[in-house]
Amino acid sequence: MIDEMFEVIGQPISVEKVMNKVRRRDCGAITTFIGTVREWTGEKRTMRLEYQAYAPMAVKKMAEIAEEVEEKWPGAETAITHRTGTLEISDIAVVIAVSCPHRKEAYEANAYVMERMKEMVPIWKKEYWEDGTEWVGDQLETKPYPEGKPERRT
Structure with missing residues (x-):
């Protein structure tokens, strides 16, 4: 089942396919993050961006x-697909779908998934700017705001 719900792929992501993985009769809400x-x-x-991952x-x-997520929000079902390779502006890099019996829990759980992805999943991106490039992906890397508040760099 793990291979069905979680993927790292090298082609465009079908939002509908990811969403359908969590569709269930006993859930009243499906949230997606794109x-x-x-x-x-x-x-x-x-x-443009280039994503690499240690896929397994x-x-x-x-x-x-x-x-x-299932421990924090009983009854939740989660599916995640992340893309690798070179992505152009507006391309979809990641789709997270979470179904829950109720909408509030689905929203909360989906936001939780994205934050945990940034913290612990070995996916790196190379940012191509007009004036250079930089690899980003240390899951704990932060940079300061002008006000000194931390901001995650993914």
């Missing part, structure tokens, strides 16, 4: 996150 490649990060213009470990960590 992460796309944005053109601007602050003052830097992104031209990434899938294992995604399954662990789903177990955490």
Whole structure:
């Protein structure tokens, strides 16, 4: 079942396919998060991104996150697909779908999944800007806001 619910793939992601993995008769809500490649990060213009992953470990960590979700929100079902390779502006990089009996729990669980993905799943991205490139992906890496508050860099 792990291979059905969690994937790292090298082609475009079907949002409907990921969502259908968690569709159940006993759940009244399905939330989806669709992460796309944005053109601007602050003052830097992104031209494209390149994602790499240690896929077997990434899938294992995604399954662990789903177990955490089920413990925190009983009855929740989670599916995650992340894309690798070169992605252009507006391409879909990740789709997270969570179903729950009620909508509030589905929203909360979906947000939780994305934060845990950033913390523990071995996926890295290379940002291509107009003036250079940089690999980003240390799951605990942070950079300061001008006000000094931490911001995760993924």
